[in-house]
Amino acid sequence: MGGTHRTRKENPARMATKKNNDDGFVPDDQQHIIDIDVEDEMQTAFLEYAYSVIYARALPDARDGLKPVQRRILYAMTELGLRPDRPHVKCSRVIGEVMGKYHPHGDTAIYDTMVRMAQPFTMRLPLIDGHGNFGSLDDGPAASRYTEARLAPAALLMTQSLDENTVDFVPNYDEQFMQPAVLPAAYPNLLVNGAAGIAVGMATNMPPHNLVEVIGAARHLIKHPDCSLDDLMRFVPGPDLPMGGQIVGLEGIRDAYLTGRGTFRTRATARIEDITPRRKGIVVTELPYLVGPEKVIEKIKDLHSSKKLQGISDVKDLSDRNNGLRLVIEVKNGFNPDAVLASLYKLTPMEESFGINNVALVDGQPQTLGLKDLLKVYVDFRIDVVRRRTQFRLDKRKDRLHLVDGLLLALVDIDEVIQVIRTSDDVGTARARLIDVFDLTEVQANYILDLQLRRLTKFSRIELEKEAEELRREIEELEAILGDENRLKALVSSELADVAKAHGTPRRTILLESAGTPATIDTPLEVADDPCFVLLSSTGLLARTTNVDPLATEGSRRKHDVIVGAVRTTVRGEFGAVTSAGRVVRLSALELPTLVPTNDPPALAGGAPIGAYVDLPAGERILTLCSVQADSPGLALGTREGVVKRVNPDYPAKDSFEVITLKDGDEVVGAVELVSGTEELVFVSTDASLLHFSASAVRPQGRAGGGMAGIKLAAGQRVVFFGAVSGEAAVVTIAGSSGALPGTETGSVKITPFEEYPGKGRATGGVRAHRFLRGEDELILAYVGAPPVRAAASSGTQVALPTEPGRRDGSGTPAAAPIAALASSVLTGVSASPQES
Incomplete structure (x- = not known):
């Protein structure tokens, strides 16, 4: 137990038997009998067992974010050469390799770990590429003899540079093989993929995070070590x-980020649709973390049988591999779907709590x-990894340069070298004479003795001289990195940026600061058709309010995001x-949540994500809101290629319709609703x-029109903003690098009065709005509207x-954070379109 050596005292009868048996007799001087207190033995054994579980099984290392079994699987697969460009192999083969060499435990534990690292619904960035049935949220995987696996591209980032002395190696369980104590980990895997484990007396439970966001925070910490939470x-x-x-609810997340412990609630993404012409239903497209549809269906059936949940007539799981999760819950006629959805959130796993416990x-x-703390541990570790890798590469290049220099010395007088070797009695004598005659080291002399005759050509000497020059340049560069801590940190930061650019994906989970939800709003069957505003926030939240001027009423907004779209309706x-594809999607204001008045300053409170009401194809996004009434003033649209169009408001009674015919590769970048038709239309391009x-x-056109030339663009440029102003306005421009990772560069920002920009005719090139600094080559964001302007x-x-x-043609100042x-x-007569990077 726990590796403790134990002995027991023989009883007298057994000792007498041994003494009477010559074959079993044990002399007194060979007996080691120790009296041990049972209580002390149990305490010692349990402590050693607890330490073994904590250190060697259940908890991840804060540096690479892996448990020992995960680390050993990735290392064994690397040693087997199971790269992403190689064929899959049987999981049983990998399990045998891991169990026989590195992990002295059962094959079930190893296979379960492999399965988890291959499941895209468990890992935010899977480390294993599985082939076959690796299970689902409701079903387990097939046996290991039926499944195959190889390393995923992200796993190569975990194991790269293992052969460059980046980490320490330790013996395996029987000291026959060596294994890494930790993997180099080119990205913060613990935060990206999370972890879960139960040890003795402690446990860890960490949720996954977005790779781009985590790397952005790590790079900020490298540059600003004293930054705040x-x-x-x-x-x-x-x-x-x-x-x-x-x-839902961000306070628990902040507590966890501050102390390591906190709780938040995960909620399914659901919307109310017309299942049949006479019946509505609740369509669930996303479920909480690690909750499967069968679990929800079973709970709904149990609640329906016990009369605790009413208003549901049927539940269907229409999920498939092509369309993803689609759970359809039919609502009985006469029941309010919003109230049914609220009950589902309250009584079923469609809403669950997640307790964060960051133990590593x-x-x-x-x-x-x-x-x-998590980021600091990783950053310090990664800096050490890059330092050790740089030192390893420096030593290798110095060794190679030493050999090349010796060979060049020999090639200067190769005839004498050959004469010395030919006149020597043996290799040892030749080595000693070469060292003495040409002032070589033993390593150089051995290399010359092993030299092939084909290397004695004139061309080989030129190659050696070029190689020596290249080696000296690389040695100088590596020594500069090791000699300057700032250069070393900059190298680590740039490598992290490359990882984010190559493997980053958009955020999938929507964060709602308020605990409110549209499902909790008690909407009566007959609602008064009062005037209202519909608002759209920069984070994609929709809500309606009856305030006269919702943007000027601080009590109806919170300190989160900005309002980028507003429309008057009932x-x-x-x-x-309005979408970027030039379409208008018709929506009902009745289905939207009502703003909850608060005393906090600015932003949308109690809003619902627009994705709950609109399904858009990949690449299409919502720009702004507009009126769809026949007496509306009409839209003005601006496209990326510089086309402008005014649309006659002859809108059909369809759920969606086009308002502009776009050329291939073009898209709408801005849309505004005109009031008088005398507003100033504004274009801003990437070249400022x-x-x-x-x-x-x-001239206004019908919906099928393609518009007309708005701004003349230089080659390779595009429109970054289109809008309309009337009266006082401010111009905000943000410059940056076109090669920077989106959302990570702060850029330089400048605000100038709109009156400083002289007007020009349509289809001309405009005037300079921003002077670029070093490292800046384009505008990454711009906005023209009534002051004051807010950023998020x-x-x-x-x-x-x-x-x-x-100044109008001046440069900007560094922004406080990426915008x-x-x-x-303020709400003017013109509806602003969202200007998102």
Whole structure:
């Protein structure tokens, strides 16, 4: 037990038997009988067992985020050469390799770990590419003899540079083989993929996160070691679960990021649809983390049988591999679907709590870590890995240069070298004479003795001289990295950025700060058709409010994101959502949640994600909101290629319809609803050109029209903003690098009065709006609208803008954080379109 050596005292009868048996007699001087207290023995054995479970089985290492069995599987598969470009092999073969060489435990535990690392609904970035039945949220995998596996591309990032002395190696369980104590880990795997494990007296439970967000926070920590938690949460606002869904309530997440412990609620993504012409239903497209549809269906049936849940007539699981999860819950006629959905959230696993417990091993000791602590442990480890790798490469190049220099010395007088070798009696004598005559080292002399005759050509000497020059250049560069800590950190940061660019994916989980939900709103059967506003936030939340001016009423908004779209309608009326594909999608205001008045300053409170009401094809996004009434003033549209169009408001009674015919490769970048038709239409391009002209210069067209030339673009440029203004306005421009990872560059921002920009005719090139600094080559974001203008990050957190105006053709000042959206903070007669990077 626990590796403790135990002995027991023989009883007198057995000792007498041994003495009477010559074959079994044991002399007294060979007996080692020790009296041991049973209580002490049990305590010692249990402590050793507990330590073994904590250190060698259940808890991940904070550096590479892996448990020992996960690390051994990845290392064994690397040794077997199971790269992503190689064929799959039987999982049984991998299990045998791991169990026989590195992990002295059962094959079931090893296979279960392999399965988990291959499941895309469990891991945010799977490490194993599985082939076959690796299970689902409701069913287990096939036996290991039926499944195959190989390393996923992300696993190569975990094991790369293992052969460059980047980490320490330790003996395996029987000291026959060596295994890495930790993997080099080119990205923060513990935060990206999370972890779960139960040890003795402690446990860990960490949710997955988005790779791009985590790497952005790690790079910020490298550059600003003394940054605060709020600074890091601008990059990592919350977990990003593999199957999407919603996270409700962000206070628990902040507590977890601060102390290492916290709780948040995960909620299914559901919307109400017309299942049949006379019946509505609830369609669930995303479930909470690790909750399967069969679990939800079984719970619904149990609640229905016990009369605790009413209003449901049928439940169908229409999920498939092509369309993903689709759970259809039919609602009986006469029941409010919103109330039924609220009951489902309350009584079924469609809403569950997740308890964060960030326990990981740091220097072999279990510790509870916050977000900054987790990132700091990883960053320090990665800096050490890159330092050791750089030192290894430096030593290799110095050794090679030493050999090349010796060979070049010999080639200068190769005839004498050959004469010395030919006149020597043996190899040892030749080696000694070469060292003495040509002042060589023993290593150089051995290399010359092993030299092939074909290397004695003139061309080989030229190659050696070029190689020596290249080696000296590389040695100088590697020594510069090792001699400058800032250069070393910059190298680590750039490698992290490359990983995010190559393997990053968009956020899947929607974060809702408010615990409110549209399903909790008690909508009566007959709702008064009062006037209202429908608002769209920069994070994609929709809501309606009856306030006269919702943007000017601070009590109806919170400190999260900015309002980028607003339209006047009625509670039972309809409105349109303009998309980048030039379509208008008709929506009902009645289905939207009502804003919850609060005393906090600015943003949308109690809103619902627009994805719950609109299904868009890949690449299409919502730009703004508009009216769909026949007496509406009409839309003005601007495209990426510089086309402008005014649309006659002859909108058909369809769920969606086109308002512009786009050329191949073009898309709408901005849409505004005109009021008088005399507003100034504004284009801003990526080369910092701003053009504005009167809307009266654009002839209105029917929905099938393709528009007309709006701004003349230089080669390779595109429109980054289109809008309309009337009266006082401010111009906000943000410059950056076109090669930067989206959402990671802060850029330089500038605000100037709109009156400083002279107007020009339609289809001209405009005037300069921003002067680029070194490293900047394009505008990454721009906005023109009524001041004051507010800015928000991709997570919705507000970002401060400069207070002092800049020159029209001047450069900007560094932004406080990456900005994803800009919008006016006052409601004018013109509906602004969202300007997102």
